Amino acid sequence: MSIIQGINSLRSVRNFKRDLVPEEVIRAILKAATRAASGSNSQPWEFVVVRDPTMKARLTEPMLRTWLDRLGGGRRMSGPLKEVYDDATEMLRNTKDVPVIIYCCFDSNRVSKSEEVRYASIFPAVQNLMLAAHAMGLGTCLTVHGSTSTRGEPEVKKILSIPDNIKIACLVYLGYPGVKLGPPRRKPVEELIHYDRW
Secondary structure, X not given: OOHHHHHHHOOXXXXXXXXXXXXXXHHHHHHHXXXXXXXXXXXXXXXXXXXXXXXXXXXXXXXXXXHHHHHHHHOOOXXXXXXXXXXXXXXXXXHHHOOEEEEEXXXXXXXXXXXXXXXXXXXXXXHXXXXXXXXXXXXXXXXXXXXXXXHOHHHHHHHHOOOXXXXXXXXXXXXXXXXXXXXXXXXXXXXXXXXXXX
């Protein structure tokens, strides 16, 4: 698979087989993640890889509770949006059954104090992670569960013994896809390009 093929076919996967992901595969994926660009080449990334089902079950509680609080029961949602949120809720409920979850973090002591530079320095690594996994036949789903105080971050950090100077940027679910998905639906690029002015 070429880089362009990988980019054009990358999908969010929310249905995973329970097959274990070999450690050498995880290591190769994370090595690809660490090849990303970062502000001033600070390389502030840290990855917490969770495979233990008991630990994943413990992590689910604060993330699911804060997610459901934010949704407010989904009373105002309907149609496709409700379906997306229902799928996301179901995936979160089944976190312990996903083979691997990876908290993608940055060390605030190793990166600019500017918030935009901090996130600009971690998300290229996350994209590399997802593309490398895709190229190796695995699926991923990027979420922000556990990444802010309103999404359970304080409790997640406590469970995982993550130091104060480490900030969780996002959570990536990782495993072999349980279903075959077609290419993602995207807007035509012509609708999104502005040359020389808006």
